Amino acid sequence: MRLYRVILVASVAACGEPRVSQDAPLVSPLVRVRLLGVAPQPPTITIVKNPEHCGVLLQDPVLLVAADNGIANCVVSIEDAPTETQKDTVDVEGAALSITASHCLFQPRVFCAKLGTRLSLVNADGIPHDPHLWGPSGRSSLHITLFDAALRPSHLLDEAGVWLLNCDIHDWMRAFVHVFAHRYYAITDESGCARLPELPTGTYRVRVWHEVLGVSSNDCLFTGDMIDIHVDFRDTRDRRRLPSGMAEWPQK
């Protein structure tokens, strides 16, 4: 219910036949996600709740584009990951991830985790936050008001998919945790690059997710060279469901 299932317009370099061969050498692919054309100026979020702490205006943090058009916070994953290596990363009880409410934003905003990771929440602001965690099926999983840093609730991420965390008080505060049952995923850094774990040379179905730009899936040939995935700008979010104070990104 909170996922924006819209297909991106994407062009992919180095994609096509053949698929994976049995004796193929291993590569650790580097994927770079880049925006086509000029990045739009980010809109501002108008703050009416706790402006004394959060400020009156906040720069929209959802689309971060580098000078060479690399896009940060894209989740890159292999849809047809080698099955024989999936089991060793499933049910890894003990892995932990922490998301902190700081300066009226959740940090990190986008994150990846293995299935079985325990997510804990921290409020580092001096004002109450009301984190509400939604599982991949769109159902509530955790909802607890954090008045200060003393209370640190946690929740086991026991289902693969995208978990959404939002603050029910400051509705622009959101975080997305992508939970995988395999290890072939990575998140793009500030330059738009993400390095995937080692896998045999071959063609794989690569999925790219971004909070604003949506989702794309493309076949890509991994030979060891960097793969460029180009993304056209389009705000795919349902504008009726945008948090109050948040504006659509300007279309090109």
Place this chain on the structure above:
Amino acid sequence: MTKVAIVARAALLALTASVIVYFRSGLLQTVPAVGSKIGGVRANIDVASGILRRMSPDLALRIDALSPELVQLGSLLFQDARLSRSSSISCASCHQPSVAFSDSRKQSIGEKGPVTRNAPVVFNRGLAPRLFWDGRASSLKEQARGPLLCVKEMGFSESSYLARVVTDGDRDLRSFLGASPVLERICAALAEFQISLVSVSSAFDQHEWDGASISDKVQEGARLFRGKAGCSQCHTGWNFSDEKYHDIGLITDDLGLAGMTGVEHDRRRFKTPTLRNISRTAPYMHDGSFATIREVLDHYNAGGARAVGRSILVRPLDLTLDELDAMEAFLGSLEGPVVCVARQ
């Protein structure tokens, strides 16, 4: 059998039937005796228990630790009018199960007439840090003493109560109460019972926690509640209350929290009530001054009726009529059964 005896018997049967009907439509329907096997109620308890364990694991653990016998006794004492001076007022007189344990009067009627404030609901209180509109009680046991001992409300007298229990031949209760003083044990049982009362399975809860469908209008109202209207700044968390005190710009002479703290800044500040079952708990506010939910919404939409001293969280909202309708629909979706989920 004589004609008089037949009439008397018929009357007795009718009275018995009416009592059963009363309880089924009132208290027992909503607050089943622990171990109740009534189908509909059992189903409500199961749904509520399932959601509660995910929604508030801490409260579920707290309830698991309750003594079933004490809860059962507390439920009986809650309905026991002999606790009042005139034997006419029980806890349930002002916290009526038929209206989600609230009172449909602006001010409840005590032994000396109307009391000062509107009766708050008594469910989902198991983890409450403070009780009463002004937070003057720090535990449910302490809270229970308040109305019992207040001469304007119930005017409890230990000797009178024990005499009534003995006269009525209520041996089990007399045995539980033990030696004097008995007030502590009564309050303990009432507290256990109140801890066991939860309401967590409204249509909105079942939508958010179990994926049940709900109308677009309710969803729009929820978005406004958490977004533009900013209600969730105080009505926060799973129980829709921050358990804190706010001056929401009402015209009132009531000192509120300041009556307890003596601090001028606390004047007219009252504890945020839950919004669960709000559609059943009119009238609203500490003084019952608003008769309808729409009046409450209009008050907030205008930014309150008074500016000086008012919380900065209360501000004009500029909600349209459609938006107010959606918010009213959302608030209505918070209606759900109040059940006793204690261990059996």
